[in-house]
Amino acid sequence: MMEGWLFVSPTLIGFLVFFLGPLLAVVYYSMTEWNLLTQQATYVGLRNFENALLENPDFWLVVRNSVIFAIGLVPLNMALALLLALALSRPFLGVVFFRTIFFAPVVTSAIAWAIVWKFMLQGEGGAVNQMLSWIGIDGPNWLRQPSWAMAAVIVTRVIKMVGLNMIIYIAALQSIPRDYEEAALLEGASRWQIFRMITWPMLAPTTLIIMVLTTIGSFKVFDHIYQMTGGGPENGTLVLAFYIYQQAFKFFNVGYASALALIMFVIVMILTLVQVMIRQRGAE
Incomplete structure (x- = not known):
């Protein structure tokens, strides 16, 4: 009995210290008016x-x-x-190189990535607008116009993280037996019919996992907002995770920030359950 508890103790201690303990602390702080400067709750x-x-x-x-x-x-x-995974799931000359190119941003420092894109998306001096000027397009000041800032942050975040989902999709595609595709080809099915009737349904569990993880990650985004826009312009990119940071460490309202964190937790949990329920009904 004691040996079993000793084996699980590292995981149990980690769960108590790094998950359950902070969670209970946030619940407690959310019901207090606690200023971080005065330390009065x-x-x-x-x-x-x-x-x-x-x-x-x-x-x-x-x-x-x-x-x-x-x-x-x-x-x-x-x-x-999914498009990248379909293109890179089968072996050909240079496939490893292309997989590495698309996955490299995932392991790149998020702050470094955001800094580079912040310079590239500047007004007339930015690399993106300079390239657009070559074809006669006068690009906007991407990060200083409310109508463009959100789109710019979304696209740069997608480029940063798409490689991770690509690898997951590639693993799922390679696990699908080729016998199904070969049998469909013998029956005269087109590539689109094979994808729609065989490949896509068999990717459904993987798609659900990717959808849930990506949705959770989208609500947790902080580094890109912090470095590229700071929530601006005109609060156009002020998302929940960054707003919680502002309340806790800029305005020092720890109690209010803790309440916001719990609200975000509930929102993400509800969205996750909705996605799982939709998937289950679709499977039925």
Whole structure:
């Protein structure tokens, strides 16, 4: 009995220290008015949640921005990852090189990646606008115009993380038996019919996993917003994770930030459950 507890103790201690403990602390702090500078905490019950959900208009702006970011990022990331996986799932000369090229941004420092893109997306001096000028297009100041800033952050984030989903899709494609495809080809099926009737249904479990992970990641995005836009312009890219950071470490409202963190946890959990339920109904 004791030997078993000794074997699981590292995992158990890690769970208590790094997950359960902080989670309980956030629940406690969310019901207090605690200023990080004064270190004074006053119990206020559900006041922080009422303030966020019923009184603070900025909260719903932030939620809207987070939803827009997720709606823009998740489908684009998944579609591009699937296209790359279909192109790179079979062996050909140079396939390893191309897989490495598309996966390299995943292991690149997110801050370094954001800094580079911040310079590239500047106004007239940015590399992107200079290349657009070669074909007669006058590009905008991507990160300083509200109508373009969100799109710029979404696209740069997709390029950064698409390689991870590409690798997952490649592994799933390579696990599909080739017998199905060969039999369909003998029956005269086209490539599109094979993909629609065989490949895509067999990728459904992998697609669900990728969708859930990408959705969760889209709500947790912080580094790109912090480095590229700082939530601007005009709060156009102020998403929930960055808003929580502002409340906790810029305005020092730890209690309110903890309440926001729990709200974000509930939102992500609900979205995850909805995706799982939709997948289950589709399978039925």
